[in-house]
Amino acid sequence: MCIRDSLTVGLGVSVHTLACHALAGYGTKEQQREHLPAMLGGRLLGAYCLCSDAASLRTRATRDGDTWTLEGTKAWITHGGVADFYTVLARTGGEGAHGITAFLVPGDAPGLTAAAPERKMGMKGSPTAQLHFDGVQVPDARRLGEEGQGFAIALSALDSGRLGIAACAIGVAQAALDEALTFVAERRQFGRPLADFQGLRFMIADMATQIEAGRSLYLAAARLRDAGKPFAKQAAMAKLFCTDVGMRVTTDAVQLMGGYGYTADFPAERYMREAKVLQIVEGTNQIQRMVVARHVAGPESR
Numbered sequence: 060m061c062i063r064d065s066l067t068v069g070l071g072v073s074v075h076t077l078a079c080h081a082l083a084g085y086g087t088k089e090q091q092r093e094h095l096p097a098m099l100g101g102r103l104l105g106a107y108c109l110c111s112d113a114a115s116l117r118t119r120a121t122r123d124g125d126t127w128t129l130e131g132t133k134a135w136i137t138h139g140g141v142a143d144f145y146t147v148l149a150r151t152g153g154e155g156a157h158g159i160t161a162f163l164v165p166g167d168a169p170g171l172t173a174a175a176p177e178r179k180m181g182m183k184g185s186p187t188a189q190l191h192f193d194g195v196q197v198p199d200a201r202r203l204g205e206e207g208q209g210f211a212i213a214l215s216a217l218d219s220g221r222l223g224i225a226a227c228a229i230g231v232a233q234a235a236l237d238e239a240l241t242f243v244a245e246r247r248q249f250g251r252p253l254a255d256f257q258g259l260r261f262m263i264a265d266m267a268t269q270i271e272a273g274r275s276l277y278l279a280a281a282r283l284r285d286a287g288k289p290f291a292k293q294a295a296m297a298k299l300f301c302t303d304v305g306m307r308v309t310t311d312a313v314q315l316m317g318g319y320g321y322t323a324d325f326p327a328e329r330y331m332r333e334a335k336v337l338q339i340v341e342g343t344n345q346i347q348r349m350v351v352a353r354h355v356a357g358p359e360s361r
């Protein structure tokens with residue numbers, strides 16, 4: 060099995076990387092020296108705690124001297140309850156985008172508890188849980204970036220994270236196509252391998268073309284990022300396009316395999332259930348369209 064066969068692993072790496080982003084990009088040298096080697100060396104597993112409408116998040120951090128106290132609930136946290144550290148965005152000021160600050164919270168902090176994992180349609184090896192912060196104390200030395208800089212940190216993390224999600228989507232699409240190709244080469248109907256039928260060959264051509272286009276799109280966005288150029292628009296486009304490709308291609312893979320594709324004896328149905336989540340996480344595809352439209356058509360009038 061390679062990583063494309065298990066979206067649970069792919070998404071886990073993507074979320075962990077997202078959780079490391081704030082420290083790697085905005086932490087002090089001292090914070091990076093203390094925490095980053097274990098985080099990037101794979102000894103610690105991270106989780107990332109934002110919320111869907113980031114500018115209006117409600118988990119609050121209150122400062123008393125050198126200590127912050129966190130109160131609130133974060134829903135839908137991948138690795139919730141099993142992570143070694145949580146990158147948490149909390150409100151430290153007034154309403155809106157400017158009152159948010161990022162913190163690095165240890166997984167075993169007193170007052171931090173997780174609810175039972177959500178019962179999801181797929182990604183069952185990836186726990187997703189609600190987290191409760193009940194008077195969780197965090198020293199100021201674990202604040203990441205400046206007070207009020209959290210929203211900018213979150214957005215920059217999401218730009219990069221979207222590339223990871225796009226890559227995951229193309230990976231699961233490729234795994235589904237590979238599975239379907241093996242199947243249609245072996246199964247015979249009407250005296251011929253399924254792979255001979257033009258109706259199916261056209262589907263296969265479309266699936267392969269979408270995968271290739273998606274891969275090119277996220278790699279182009281990643282190259283902009285590597286070159287230090289703006290890439291937020293391209294990252295949103297890549298997340299949107301690649302995850303829609305992931306859903307279409309995995310659905311078509313089930314179709315190519317007929318009744319067998321619909322059974323758990325083959326992984327195609329799992330790929331299809333897993334691909335769905337990628338259209339939802341790290342900004343739904345409706346949100347990606349809003350981001351792209353703002354870049355292309357400018358901000359809305361109100």
Ligand SMILES: Cc1cc2nc3c(=O)[nH]c(=O)nc-3n(C[C@H](O)[C@H](O)[C@H](O)COP(=O)(O)OP(=O)(O)OC[C@H]3O[C@@H](n4cnc5c(N)ncnc54)[C@H](O)[C@@H]3O)c2cc1C
Binds near residue numbers: 074340346
């Ligand atoms: C398996 C899983 C793992 C997750 N892991 C994490 C994690 O690790 N960390 C984390 O912080 N979050 C995580 N999430 C949360 C995820 O990012 C949110 O579920 C996602 O952002 C959507 O938010 P929501 O569920 O509140 O849906 P809602 O915001 O309620 O959206 C419902 C529907 O309305 C649409 N919609 C909402 N607003 C608009 C608008 N302005 N215009 C048009 N359409 C709109 C959405 O696109 C969607 O179709 C995870 C979610 C899942 C399912």
